[in-house]
Amino acid sequence: MFESLQGLGEIEIAGGxxxxxxxxxxIIMGVGFIxxxxxxxxxxxxxxxxxxxxxxxxMGKLLYFGILILSFLxxxxxxxxxxxGLLVAGGIFGIVIGFATQSVVSNLISGIFLMIEKPVxxxxxxxxxxxxxxxxxxxxxxxxxxxxRFDGTIIRIPNESFFTSNIRSLTSTPVRRSExxxxxxxxxxxxxAISVIDKEIRKSLPFVLMIPKPEFRIKELADSSVNIxxxxxxxxxxxxxxxxxxxxxxxxxxxxxxxxIPFPQRVIxxxxx
Amino acid sequence: MEGGVSELHITQFGIYKITxxxxxxxxxxxxxxxxxxxxxxxxxxxxxDDEIVEKIIPTxxxxxxxxxxxxxxxxxxxxxxxxxxxxxxxxxxxxxxSAATIFVxxxxxxxxxxxxxxxKDSLDWFTCDPExxxxxxxxxxxxxxxxxxxKSEIVESYYDSIPFVNGVMEMNIQNELSGGHSISKIIxxxxxxxxxxxxxxxxxxxxxxxxxxxxxxEVLDISQKSIQTDWVLSPSYESAEPVKRMDMGVD
Numbered sequence: 464m465f466e467s468l469q470g471l472g473e474i475e476i477a478g479g480x481x482x483x484x485x486x487x488x489x490i491i492m493g494v495g496f497i498x499x500x501x502x503x504x505x506x507x508x509x510x511x512x513x514x515x516x517x518x519x520x521x522m523g524k525l526l527y528f529g530i531l532i533l534s535f536l537x538x539x540x541x542x543x544x545x546x547x548g549l550l551v552a553g554g555i556f557g558i559v560i561g562f563a564t565q566s567v568v569s570n571l572i573s574g575i576f577l578m579i580e581k582p583v584x585x586x587x588x589x590x591x592x593x594x595x596x597x598x599x600x601x602x603x604x605x606x607x608x609x610x611x612r613f614d615g616t617i618i619r620i621p622n623e624s625f626f627t628s629n630i631r632s633l634t635s636t637p638v639r640r641s642e643x644x645x646x647x648x649x650x651x652x653x654x655x656a657i658s659v660i661d662k663e664i665r666k667s668l669p670f671v672l673m674i675p676k677p678e679f680r681i682k683e684l685a686d687s688s689v690n691i692x693x694x695x696x697x698x699x700x701x702x703x704x705x706x707x708x709x710x711x712x713x714x715x716x717x718x719x720x721x722x723x724i725p726f727p728q729r730v731i732x733x734x735x736x
Numbered sequence: 737m738e739g740g741v742s743e744l745h746i747t748q749f750g751i752y753k754i755t756x757x758x759x760x761x762x763x764x765x766x767x768x769x770x771x772x773x774x775x776x777x778x779x780x781x782x783x784x785d786d787e788i789v790e791k792i793i794p795t796x797x798x799x800x801x802x803x804x805x806x807x808x809x810x811x812x813x814x815x816x817x818x819x820x821x822x823x824x825x826x827x828x829x830x831x832x833x834s835a836a837t838i839f840v841x842x843x844x845x846x847x848x849x850x851x852x853x854x855x856k857d858s859l860d861w862f863t864c865d866p867e868x869x870x871x872x873x874x875x876x877x878x879x880x881x882x883x884x885x886x887k888s889e890i891v892e893s894y895y896d897s898i899p900f901v902n903g904v905m906e907m908n909i910q911n912e913l914s915g916g917h918s919i920s921k922i923i924x925x926x927x928x929x930x931x932x933x934x935x936x937x938x939x940x941x942x943x944x945x946x947x948x949x950x951x952x953x954e955v956l957d958i959s960q961k962s963i964q965t966d967w968v969l970s971p972s973y974e975s976a977e978p979v980k981r982m983d984m985g986v987d
Contacts, residue, residue, distance in 0.1 A: 637882045638873055666867060669813035673885045674821070674872035698816045698871060698882055 484542040491541060495534020503527045516585045517603060521578055524605075566623065570606040573622035577603050588633035594624065597633075638672060639699045641706035645713050646688030648723035653681070653689060656722050660693065663716035668708070670701040688725045746804070749933040749968075751851065754800045762846065762900050763864040769800065781860060789860060796852065803856060805970040806903060806938040807847035808926045810884050812863040818927040819982070821872045821883035826890060827920035830911035830947065838909065839893060840922075841902045843869065843886045844931065844938050849971055856971045864900045874923045874984070881982060883923055894939045903931060903938030906963070912948040919945070919956065923984050928960040932967035939967060955983040 474482040503523050511519035561568065583589050583600055589610065590597035598612035608625045611617050633639065647656045657679045664671050671677060675696050683690040693713065697705040717724055746752060746760045754777070757770035764784040772778045772792075777800045779791040793800065810818060822842060830836060845863045849856040863869045872885025891897075897904045911917060922945060930941045942961040947954070 636878050637880060638877050640877070665870075669866065669870060671870070672873055673870045674823075674874075675877075696873065696877065698814075700816065701814070704813075 488538040488542045491538045492534050495530055495537070499527045499530035499534070502530060517578065517581070520602070566621070567606065570622040573626035574603065574605050574607075577608070577622060577626055582630050583632050583635070587635065590631040590633060591620075591625070591628045592631060593628050594620070596620070633702075634699050637699060638696050639702055640694055640696050641702065641709060642692060642694045643709045643713065644682055644690055644692050645710065645717075646685065646690045646724060647717065648725045649689060651689075651722050653691070655720070656717060657691070659720040659722070660713050660716045663712050663719075664695065667712055667715075668695070668697075668705055670697045670704045672696040672698075687727045748935045749805050749938075751801065751803045754802065755798060760804065762862075764866070765846075765862055765864055767848075769802070771798065771800075774798065779859065781862060783862065783866070791860070793850065793859070801851040802859065803849040803851055803971065805847055805849070805968070806844040806900075806931045806933050807861060807970060807972070808929070808931065809843040809845050809863070809869065809886070810926060811845055811861050812866060812869045816871065817882045817884060818925045819874070819881055819883040819923055820926040821874055821885045822888040822922045822924075823872075823885065824888050824890065824920050824922070827918040828890070828909065829916060829918045830909060831916040832911060832914055835908070835910040838907050839891045839896065839904050840888045840907055841891060841897060842888065842905045842926075842940050843884070843901065844903045844940075845869075846900060847970070858971075865902075874921075881923065884926075888922075895937060897937050897939070899936035903940045905929075905940040906942040907945060908942065908961070909945045910947065912946055913954055917947055917954075919947070922956070922958065923982065924958045924960075925982075930962070931970040932963075932965050933970055934967045938970075939963070939965065950983060953983070953985065955985060958982075958984065 503526055506523055506526055507519070511523065514522065585600055585602055587600050588598070589600050596610060596612065596618060598610040598618070601609040601611055601617065603622070603625075605622075607622055608620045609617055610620065647653070660679075661677055664677055665673075672695070678694040680692045680694070681689065682692045693709070695705060695709065714724065746758055747762075752758065754769055755771070757768070760767035760769075766782050768778075768780045770778055775795050775798060777793045777795060779789075779793055781789040809820065810816075820842065822840060824840065828836065828838065843863075843865065845861055847861045848859040850859045868886065870885050872883050873880045874883055875881055886902075891904060894904045894906075907922070909919060922943070924943060926940075929943075932939050932941075941963050944959045944961050946957045948957055949955075950957075
């Protein structure tokens with residue numbers, strides 16, 4: 464056994480690298496791989512649940528690849544491989560690759576900055592007005608961001624695009640505001656219209672906040688109607704319970720009170736000849 | 737209260753054993769529980785809008801034991817917060833160095849618990865006053881605290897609650913600030929408080945509120961205080977989560 468190992472130590476592959484040192488290096492890399500996996504497993508089980516989801520995922524990756532890189536360094540130093548030649552070649556190769564993979568590197572750097580800046584976190588509802596994308600943020604990974612759109616499909620956005628976009632977070636405040644515009648006829652009493660709508664909102668929209676209370680603003684004395692803007696606040700999670708039905712509630716209240724919602728009309732005066 | 741007759745017509749909180757059928761009548765809400773076969777009961781709740789909730793309850797015996805009791809008012813229309821915002825209809829003015837003990841009404845919801853093998857499982861919950869079960873925001877939209885909002889009246893004693901709709905809470909207020917101040921609203925985490933019931937009335941464990949200075953800010957420091965009572969302690973409907981106490985500004 465010892466003799467066969469000695470034999471392996473005498474077989475040189477290249478530049479002082481023998482079969483024996485390659486074998487030892489392989490064992491070091493194997494052990495490193497096992498340690499990396501075990502550490503990541505222990506981290507995921509015991510520490511990750513106490514951290515935010517994004518941080519836990521990135522820390523797990525950092526630990527895993529950190530240990531693998533460390534194993535590789537131990538491997539190179541134990542085998543006595545001279546990497547100086549490789550470094551020179553690698554430098555030239557790196558420039559070539561750098562030019563060819565600009566966007567990849569850019570996405571990687573953007574990903575790192577996204578992880579540092581944390582403009583939004585996993586599970587947030589976001590809107591990217593410039594890209595016309597809105598949905599729930601699934602994760603921010605090394606090169607891309609995944610968003611589940613509100614139609615159920617998943618879209619992958621390169622980190623660079625995401626990082627340089629305007630990001631509108633829809634869930635970072637405890638409440639949100641929804642607004643609608645409606646019109647009433649000129650002959651109607653504005654205060655009476657506001658009163659009936661206010662009562663109907665209080666009765667049938669339980670998610671609308673009492674404080675701040677619904678706000679009515681006269682938006683415009685338009686061609687056919689007095690246009691009124693209505694602003695209501697609701698818990699951030701309950702946009703779907705309020706915004707899509709707000710106009711329905713307004714119309715129901717106006718109909719019940721017999722207040723006219725006018726349609727565009729034009730009065731034509733015919734001159735007598 | 738504990739009953740064990742075959743047909744019950746119930747209008748109070750308590751623990752009930754149902755062998756055949758039972759009707760519960762609350763403001764805006766009716767509940768019917770009846771045995772539909774061996775060891776199987778049906779549960780039906782109807783509110784004033786004719787919305788119906790139906791459940792089938794398999795049991796280990798031909799008897800169903802339930803507890804109907806008040807629970808914290810944070811589940812309708814959805815559980816979004818642990819805080820309650822009591823907007824006092826008549827503000828209280830406290831002069832410098834003075835203290836007062838008052839009783840205020842605080843809304844409650846009603847919980848139904850299935851009792852078996854010594855444990856209580858929540859079966860259903862509802863509110864008898866859905867039109868006034870609303871949210872309010874304390875603070876700014878960017879960083880405020882979402883609360884369950886209710887107008888609150890000052891009453892004379894624990895017995896002045898409206899059955900099934902609200903309970904009474906004792907509030908000890910103290911002014912440690914220089915000068916007099918009015919208190920018109922109280923925001924506190926209701927999950928710190930226990931509820932007790934008797935017949936159809938509810939009381940809620942006490943609240944201490946101290947107007948004091950913290951660094952340069954004038955705040956109303958709120959804390960919960962346990963009470964000694966022979967009323968029955970309600971089980972908790974929602975899982976207790978630790979909630980940060982909030983320093984409420986004086987305005």
